[in-house]
Amino acid sequence: NMNIASNMFNMMKTIYMMMLMLLIYIFYTIMMRQMMKTKEYTMLIKSMDYINKNKYMINLNMTNKKDMNNNIGPLNMDILSIIYGSMLGDGHAEKRKGGKGTRIVFQQEYCNINYLYYLHSLLANLGYCNTNLPLIKTRLGKKGKIRQYLKFNTWTYDSFNMIYSEWYIKNTSGKGNIKVIPKSLDNYLTPLALAIWIMDDGCKLGKGLKFATNCFSYKDVQYLTYLLHNKYNIKSTIHKGNKENTQFVIYVWKESMPILTKIVSPYIIPSMKYKLGNYL
Template sequence: MFIASNIFIFYITYIIKVKYPININITKRNKVNNFKSPLNIDIISIIYGSLLGDAYAEKRSEGKATRIVFYQESSHDDYLLYLHSLIANLGYCNTTIPKITTRLVKNGKIRKVISFSTWSYDLFNSIHDKWYIPNPIKGRSNFIKIIPKDLELNLTPLALAIWIMDDGSKVGKGLKLSTNSFTHDELLFLISILKNKYNLTCSIQSAGTNNQQHIYIWVESMANLVNIVKPYIIPSMKYKFGNYM
């Protein structure tokens, strides 16, 4: 099992306690000097956990660099600001605090959202290649998100915590992970990783819509789950774990 360094856990704890400070001030891409530095496990964990949720990797054209885009509804702005502080302090995005914007959704409703993206990196191209395949259906998105084969290696406790904060929700005394966009076989792969790596007992349940399913983490595994992810969970997201946290 992956164990985060004491230094990084201390760093995250510090950020949580002082409400997500950004300790550097980089607002322009030309001030960054890490474009050729190898990606460390912390940024990979954050990206992998986020891609399991609502984030997406964007490669605008062949041969171009990739950026990672993060977004949440404004009701979860606290979490996104926390995520932004982690990535900004690691030096992978503009340090300007994201602002709430609006977008038009179905039925003419206006929804408030908050979003930000990393800078574009050639080093992120390999992540895009692992997470996406070309969409064979014309007239739709150019790519389809898939579960990468190396997920077990990179589903660290930090990545698991990010995934839950991004796309998890309390159901009874257990926890649901929204995985509607993935196939049944991919969900089987996901629950096998959760079992093999963290001894979490999970099952696949219908999401109430044809061909859409989610993963349910059993009550019996909740105490173990909390023990794994607790160092990374911000206060506003503890409600997802009920009385276990």
């Protein structure tokens, strides 16, 4: 009976905490919506839009895919470099349900707002997404913490189906598909793609740099280290990414950091220079 009472108490405590977290989130959401209606908030957003549009200039003003004609012909190297670099990190492709095309989705935490606006400006100027700036959104994180993030996606294109088919395979141990490293990355790991990979998933570690490749298999990570060395003479090693030895990360040697920095420096935005330490 004591065990039953203890279990019931713990269950009620868990339910209470979950309800409290939900109420906090609802209250925060309502407050944010009310604030968005105020004149001061509207002026603040307009001011931020002006600053960011001028910081990362967008030369087009397109809010409808029908106004663009970039759905005809092959994809150029710029758009493929941006997408492939992002896919190595947090970017992902979505095959549209009921449709024939694919879109690419980009998302960053609020602390990386400058980087996301930079990505958006690249894609907007190439005509692959709405030129309106992505808005700040909120979500409920761990332990009930409210997190802010930004997210945008490209328009849907049939030509992006090739990207989806190369980057995803069927998950044999579960539902859906999983991301893999395509062999074609050899063609598209350009200096721009490498810079985006660093800004997306790179991290300064000691006198070197770590790529958080945790979501890829050991074989895929091996291929990435091969590409770094074969294409750019960048030396790196594979390290364990977790205690269970089921995830893997790449560490770029300090001896190769000057080479890496020289290759990517033209594309690294100011807020991301810290990832290259004193080499930049």
